[in-house]
Amino acid sequence: MAKRVKKRDFPVSKVRRYLEPGPVVLVSSRFRDETDIMTMGWHTMMEFTPSLVGCVISEGNHSFELIRKSGECVINVPTTALIDIVVKIGSTSGAEIDKFQAFGLTAGKGSKVKAPLIAECHANFECRVHDDALVDRYNFFIFEVVKAHVAPRPKHPETLHYLGDGEFELSGRIISRRRLFRPEML
Amino acid sequence: MAKRVKKRDFPVSKVRRYLEPGPVVLVSSRFRDETDIMTMGWHTMMEFTPSLVGCVISEGNHSFELIRKSGECVINVPTTALIDIVVKIGSTSGAEIDKFQAFGLTAGKGSKVKAPLIAECHANFECRVHDDALVDRYNFFIFEVVKAHVAPRPKHPETLHYLGDGEFELSGRIISRRRLFRPEML
Numbered sequence: 001m002a003k004r005v006k007k008r009d010f011p012v013s014k015v016r017r018y019l020e021p022g023p024v025v026l027v028s029s030r031f032r033d034e035t036d037i038m039t040m041g042w043h044t045m046m047e048f049t050p051s052l053v054g055c056v057i058s059e060g061n062h063s064f065e066l067i068r069k070s071g072e073c074v075i076n077v078p079t080t081a082l083i084d085i086v087v088k089i090g091s092t093s094g095a096e097i098d099k100f101q102a103f104g105l106t107a108g109k110g111s112k113v114k115a116p117l118i119a120e121c122h123a124n125f126e127c128r129v130h131d132d133a134l135v136d137r138y139n140f141f142i143f144e145v146v147k148a149h150v151a152p153r154p155k156h157p158e159t160l161h162y163l164g165d166g167e168f169e170l171s172g173r174i175i176s177r178r179r180l181f182r183p184e185m186l
Numbered sequence: 187m188a189k190r191v192k193k194r195d196f197p198v199s200k201v202r203r204y205l206e207p208g209p210v211v212l213v214s215s216r217f218r219d220e221t222d223i224m225t226m227g228w229h230t231m232m233e234f235t236p237s238l239v240g241c242v243i244s245e246g247n248h249s250f251e252l253i254r255k256s257g258e259c260v261i262n263v264p265t266t267a268l269i270d271i272v273v274k275i276g277s278t279s280g281a282e283i284d285k286f287q288a289f290g291l292t293a294g295k296g297s298k299v300k301a302p303l304i305a306e307c308h309a310n311f312e313c314r315v316h317d318d319a320l321v322d323r324y325n326f327f328i329f330e331v332v333k334a335h336v337a338p339r340p341k342h343p344e345t346l347h348y349l350g351d352g353e354f355e356l357s358g359r360i361i362s363r364r365r366l367f368r369p370e371m372l
Contacts, residue, residue, distance in 0.1 A: 014350070020227050021347035021355050022208010041206050044230035046242055046324055054240065054326065056232055080361075087366040134320065138232055140240065142324070156355065161207035161347075163360075164200070166367045169207050169342065172358020174349075175266075180273040181352045 001104045002082055002120040010123070010150035012051040018077050018123050018150070019053060020045050021171060023159035024086060026076040027057065028107075029066040030115045035107065036094030037118065038063040039086055041162040043075075051145040052130055058139050062094035071129040072113040073143065076121035080158045080170055085120075087166075112147045122157040123150040187290045188268055188306040196309070196336035198237040204263050204309050204336070205239060206231050207357060209345035210272060212262040213243065214293075215252040216301045221293065222280030223304065224249040225272055227348040229261075237331040238316055244325050248280035257315040258299040259329065262307035266344045266356055271306075273352075298333045308343040309336040 019025070028037045043055035053075065057064050067073045078086050085103045092099065100107050100116070107116035110126045117124040127143035134140035151157070161169040178186065205211070214223045229241035239261065243250050253259045264272050271289045278285065286293050286302070293302035296312045303310040313329035320326035337343070347355040364372065 017350050020208065021349060022206065042231045044240065044242065045228045046326060052324070054230065054324075056230065083361065083363060084366060087363045091366065091368045091371060131323075137317075138238070138240075138328070140232060158358075161357065163207060164203050164372075166364030166372055167360055167362050169360055170358045171347065172344075172356045174353055174355055175269065176353050177269060177273045178352030180270060180277065182277045185277060186350075186352055 002085060004106055004119040005122055005151045007124065007149040007151050010148040012145045012148050013048045015051055015125055015145050015148050016045045016048070019043065021159065022161050023077055023171070024162050024168070026078055026086065026089060026118055026121060027063060027073050028076060028116050028118055029063050029070060029073045031066040031070045034066060035098070035100060035116055036063045036066050037089050037099040037105070039090030046142060050130065052142055053127065053145060054140060054142045056139050057141055064139070067141070068135070070115065072115045073127050074110060074113065074115045074117050075125040075127055076118040077123040077157070077159065078121045080160060082120060083160060083168065086160060110147065117149065123148065188271060190292055190305040191308055191337045193310065193335035193337050196334040198331045198334050199234045201237055201311055201331050201334050202231045202234070205229065207345065208347050209263055209357070210348050210354070212264055212272065212275060212304055212307060213249060213259050214262060214302050214304055215249050215256060215259045217252040217256045220252060221284070221286060221302055222249045222252050223275050223285040223291070225276030232328060236316065238328055239313065239331060240326060240328045242325050243327055250325070253327070254321070256301065258301045259313050260296060260299065260301045260303050261311040261313055262304040263309040263343070263345065264307045266346060268306060269346060269354065272346060296333065303335065309334065
């Protein structure tokens, strides 16, 4: 059973710290009484303020309709400890199983959205659909992160980065090049 | 001086292997006689075939107009060996300097686009603008990768993943979970 992680409020304008390096994330959603979780690797930051994240959620995914109808989701950042659950979530369908129950995950309560937070993840970003102009053409949603919860430790969680073919790259060493940046770029 | 890297043709439908883990990339462009290079961290895969990549290129960047006018660019994947050059490219403007010359980089010839390839990078993806519907609103371009060149070795290049605040996370260990995937998902 995976461990729950205690979190603190985190500024939404700084969620790039967790999303920009490209980790696989878990997207949780709710519409009426139904919840679902999906694994997602195709996402990008788009703006600091409002805090915008663009991502591809295939219409073939059970979560697609829950997110489209509710206009909400939570983007959760799992660490390596959850690798097997991440893969299993990506290999099953919410049309057939309740993923929270099947994988022993805890549905936490959000403060701005009704979609559930995954308590076992390092960070939870509550999101509302900001722009659906490219959903029909590319299944591309633009979300605004309206509330962020992040575990204060570890400072650098070990995250999963998908390579295709069943392989993941884990996040590794940290290097600072602060001295080479112009101050206004930091 | 950074070393040039020998490459082979690579299937465009598989560029997710290099872009999905979220590395910082260098975007090179040309319009008429002018070239430029910019550092970019906000990008995502959007489709396998055609091979689509969405990314944010700020209009404040000198490259923006070159890419908009030419409808082309090259997405280059640098490794950790190039970290200082990556930061310096991100901290200078092509309106003031020739970045290929200033940083000792070699402009290679593309086979499908006129934008230059950066020979010192591990991979070069020649791109054409596929959809500019969100450029005015979000500076968000959707490119099609029309030709890919990748170094055969190392199999897992050490890439840079930006955290903000002048800090980079490097790619680390590789873990396979192939056995947990449904065959059609690989």
